[in-house]
Structures are given as C-alpha cells and as structure tokens.
Amino acid sequence: MRAVVITSPGGPEVLQVQEVEDPVVGDDEVLIKVEATALNRADTVQRKGLYPLPKGASPYPGLECSGTVVTVGKSVACWKVGDQVCALLSGGGYAEKVAVPAGQVLPIPEGVSLRDAASFPEVACTVWSTIFMTSQLSPGETLLVHGGSSGIGTFAIQIAKHLGIRVFVTAGSEEKLAACKNLGADVCINYKTEDFVARVEEETGGKGISSVLQQLGLQCRYLTTESNYDAGVDVILDNVGGPYLQKNLDSLGMDGRLFIIGFMGGAVTEVNLSCLLARRLTVQAAGLRNRSLENKAKIVAEVKKHVWSAIAAGKVKPIVYKTFPLSEAAEAHKLMEGSSHVGKILLIP
Template sequence: MKAVVITSPGGPEVLQLQEVDDPVIGDDEVLVRVEATALNRADTLQRKGMYPPPKGSSELLGLECSGTIEAVGKNVSRWKVGDQVCALIGGGGYAEKVAVPAGQVLPVPSGISLKDAASFPEVACTVWSTVFMMSRHSAGETFLVHGGSSGIGTFAIQIAKFYGARVFVTAGSEEKLAFCKDLGADVCINYKSEDFVARVKEETGGKGVDVILDCVGASYFQRNLDSLNFDGRLFIIGFQSGSVTQVNLQGLLARRLTVQAAGLRYRSLENKAEIVSEVEKKVWPAIEAGKVKPVVYKYFPLAEAAEAHRLMESSLHIGKILLVA
C-alpha cells in the first residue's frame, strides 16, 4: 500500500509518499481501507521526532481515520466487511489501509459523508473524555476553550452548547472569533488585544468560569487559574507555549480548584474503548441531529501531506484539515 513516511525528523519536507507493507490485523482488530484521515498537532510533533508512537502502534502518522472495513479479526463480532466506519487510532492513518482495535471503531454518523467522518474521532474523544467524563461539566455551567477556531475548539463549542453550557472562547483574529460566534460561542475574546482573565471576570460578575480546556500550557497556567470559579476545573491537553512555569498555589486552595492533564494516545486499549463507547452514546446523537457539524477547512491528497502540515503550522486554518487517501 501507499503511505506517508517520515524520512527523517524535520520539517514538512521530510514527509514522503512511499510503498510500504500492508498492516496485519490481530484477532481483535479490523482492517480499514482509508477514505480520509485528519491532521492533529501531535502529527507535527511526531514528524519532528518529539512525540513517538506508543509501543506496538504503527510508526506512521495519523490518529484518526474513516473508511470501509476490508477484513475482521476472528474475535470481532460487531463489525463486518463492507461497513463504513471512522476510528480513533494510535497511528497509521496517513496510509491507504490501517489496522484498528475493534473497540476504537465507530459507525459513520447518519447525514455525514464518509470523508468528513474522519474529522470527528480524535476531537470527539478528546473533548468528551476531558470536559465531560473527567471534569464533569454539567448543564448551566460556564466553559472556556482556548484556540476556539482549532479542530478541538470548533467541536468543543458545538458539543458544549448542545449540553447547555455558556461558552467562552479565545482566538487570535476577528475572522476566527466571528466563526466561533456563528458556531454558538457566547463570549469571544481576542487574546492578542484583550486580557482574557479580565474579560472572563467581567462577563461572569467576577466569579470566573467553571471549566477550562487549554492547549497553551505554561504561559496561560496562572491566568487560567485566575479565571476559574469556585470548584473550577482546568484541563490541560497541550503545551504550545511550553511545559514549565511558576504558579501561586493560594488560589487552588482558596477556591477548591482542580487541575488535570491527559492525552488520548498513551491510554490503554480498554480506556480508549470506554471513551469511544461513551462518545457513540452521548456525542453521535448530537451529530445525527445536526447540532454538531464537521468543520473542515481544506482537503489534501495523501501525496500533499507536507503542504497540509505547512498549513497546520501556519495556524491560518479554522477547524480540521483532512488528507484523502
């Protein structure tokens, strides 16, 4: 099969389309002929040699995909050859075929194209596991997501609104903020020209928000804590500004704050299967009702993976970038 290979750690130019061996599936896996895969920031880190795949996972890039099942392992009962699916994967999406643990496979939501279904697994599993399963966000609470125009952000706005949140976002341009507003964001903050802490306090009568989902890391850590309400929860999923900082712990104690951090890729197969099952039960109905829609900025063929990475690293896009096999 053809797959995008990292020829050596480096810039986008190290991504090359080459012939590689087909994946071999295990007894609890399915083989998917890939229709599309989506880019994630983790892909750019892996390309640079900074984010190795978990032991036993494919060395190829790609953490989610959509496609058609071509073969099933002997222990797989739910899925059959010909099923159209999307999936959360530990790697291997930048290819024509990928082996997927059966517990990480999802049906394509009704009303969504097979191609666009690739935009959902990673963001849905990330947001649902962090904001809802671990941070216990409930209807009527306030929620802030940094990077509101990103793939994570555009999904988080929609699913949080569906579940009754008042949604705050930060983004770096008026165009991106307007897009977030159209998706349902209630308070849109330009982090380049506004102090998001002051704006959050102003909009909440001095209280702060209940849950924050953050991909920025070090430079936002103290400001995130300062933006939280009593019993507020900060969930960190990235370190775009670095991972080392200083913090004043007094606020944590005084306002009973919770700080958590997690990624998806290094979780156990059992934990991933649990998250995927929850997503199918709680998120898929919102998609099928038209309340959560795919936000795809641009499609590239696999052979143009380098160009897709350049676009992602420019941060000019809104939503997801897809590679079509």
C-alpha cells in the same frame, strides 16, 4: 500500500509517500481501507521527533480516519466486511489501509459523509473524555476553550452549546472569532488584543479585581473577598500550557476545573498555588494516544452514546477547512502550523 513516511525528524518536507507493507491484522482488529484521515497537532510534534510512539503503534502519522472495513479479525463480532466506519487510531491514518482495535471503531454518524466523518473521532474522544467524563462539565455551567477555531475548539463549542453550557473562547484574529461566534460561542476574546482573565471576570460577575492585583504586581485572586470567588468559569480546556497556567487559574470560579491537553506554549512555568486552596480548584491533564485499549474503548463507547445522537440531530457538524491528497501531506502540515485555518484539515489517499 502507500503511506506517508517520516524520513527523518524535521520540517514538513520530511513527509514522503512511499510503498510499504500492508498492516498485519490482529484477532481483535479490523482492517480499514482509508477514505480520509485528519491532521492533528500531535502529528506535527511526531514529525519533529518529539512525540514517542506508544508500544505497538504504527510508525506512520494519523490519529483518526474514516473508511470501509475490508478485513475482520477472527475474534471480532461487531463489524463485518463492507461496513463504513470511522476510527480512533494510535497512528497509521496517513495511509491507504490501517489496522484498528475493534473497540476504537465507530459507525459513520447519521447525516455525515464518509469523508467528513474522518474529522470526528480524535476531537470527539478528546473533548468528551476530558471536560465531560473527567471534569464533569454540566448543563448550566461555563466553559472556556483556548484556540476556539481549532478542530478541538470548533467541536467543543458545538457539543457544549448543545448541552446547555455557556461557552467562552479565545482566538487570535477577528475572522476566527467570527467563526466561533457562528458556531455558538457566547463570549469571544482576541487573546492578542485583550486580557482574557479580566474579560472572563467581567463576564461572570467579577469586579475586575484580578486586573488591579496584576497592576500592583500581585498574582492570583487569593486576596479577593469570598463573594468574588464565584467570578470565573467552571471549566477551562487548554492546550497552551505553561504561559497560561496562572492566567487560567485566575479565570476559574469556585470549584473550577482546569484541563490541560497540550503544551504549545511550553511546559515550564512558576505559579502561585494559593488560589487552588482559596477556591478549591482542580488541575487535570491527560493525553489520549497513550491510554490503554480498554480505556480507549470505554471512551469510544461513551462518544457513540452521547455525541453521535447530537451529530445526527444536526447540533454538531463537521467543520472541514481544506482537503489535500496524501501526496501533499507536507503542504497540509504547513497550513496547520501556519494556524490560519478554522476546523479540520483532511488528507485523502
């Protein structure tokens, strides 16, 4: 089969299509003939040599795909040859075929094309496992998503709004904010021109005390009155990391939960911890790729139960920005790293 090989750690130019051996299909796996795969930021980190592969994972990039089942392992009873599916992968999506544990395979959501279905598994499993399964985000609460125009962001906006949650987003341009607004975001903040901490506090009933404290050289709302602790959102989904940690804590209300899924801005920072105690805050973090097969299967089952019905009802739609052939994987990576896109970027074998 043909697959995109990372010839050496480096820039997009190190991605080369080569002829490689077909995947070996285990007893508990299915082999999928790939219709499409979708790019994720983790793919660019892997390409740079900064994302070690989980044990046993395919060396080729690609954390999700859609396609048709062509081989079924002898222990698999839930899928058959010819089924059209999409799947959460540990790697290998940038190829014509990929072997996947049966528990990580999903049916194509009703009303979605086979190709566009490739845009859902990674973002759906990431968002559902973090802010819903772990942070227990509930109807009537508030959510702040950084990078609202990303694949993760565009999905999170839609599913949260469907579940009755007030959604705040940050993005770096008015065009991206407009796209987020069209998807249902309630409060759209340009992080390049506006202090998102002050805006969140203002929109949630605060008196702007955080901004005053910061002007005085003080960090964290631990000096505020009990009545102002309720200002802030309930849950934040963050992929920036270190530079945003203090700001995120300052943007949370009482019993707020911060979930970190990436470190695009860096992993090291200094923080005043007093606000965690004063407002009973929780800081959580997790990846998806390194979880056990059992844990991934549980997440996939939860996504099928809670998310697929929302997609079938038209409440959550695939947001596909552009599609490239597999041979142009390098160009697709350049587009992703340029951050001008909204939603997902697909590759077609």
